[in-house]
Amino acid sequence: MxxxxxxxxxxxxxxxxxxxxxxxLNQSPMMVHTSTYENITTKGxxxxxxxxxxxxxxxxxxxxxxxxxxxxxxxxxxxxGPNSNYKGRGMAIAGLVLGIVAIVLWVGILIWDFSxxxxxxxxxxxxxx
Ligand SMILES: [Zn+2]
Numbered sequence: 697m698x699x700x701x702x703x704x705x706x707x708x709x710x711x712x713x714x715x716x717x718x719x720x721l722n723q724s725p726m727m728v729h730t731s732t733y734e735n736i737t738t739k740g741x742x743x744x745x746x747x748x749x750x751x752x753x754x755x756x757x758x759x760x761x762x763x764x765x766x767x768x769x770x771x772x773x774x775x776x777g778p779n780s781n782y783k784g785r786g787m788a789i790a791g792l793v794l795g796i797v798a799i800v801l802w803v804g805i806l807i808w809d810f811s812x813x814x815x816x817x818x819x820x821x822x823x824x825x
Pocket of ligand 1: 700701702703704705714715716717718719
């Protein structure tokens with residue numbers, strides 16, 4: 697005996713629509729509650745996007761963090777997609793890009809470092825970096 701979630705009318709066991717207001721009865725109260733909850737909470741900025749942007753900026757100074765910035769940026773982009781109400785897609789993309797830039801810079805510096813040093817000291821230099 698499904699109760700209508702809109703008007704509360706108790707309908708017949710096999711009823712598809714509410715006999716009073718015509719609402720489809722195959723929506724469970726939990727689903728309605730969840731979508732209402734999401735509508736309230738998805739207004740905020742995505743946490744992964746914020747974290748990605750911060751990590752991206754920091755990774756320009758501390759290169760190993762760039763890997764985290766890329767991971768958080770990727771997750772942030774995924775969670776701020778067209779079907780999401782989250783804000784912060786631009787921040788997530790910025791974090792991802794900054795992370796990639798940091799890795800490119802880091803690798804570039806390492807290659808430049810290697811090429812500017814004679815062969816015998818390469819191992820010691822790479823360990824000290
Ligand atoms: Zn109803």
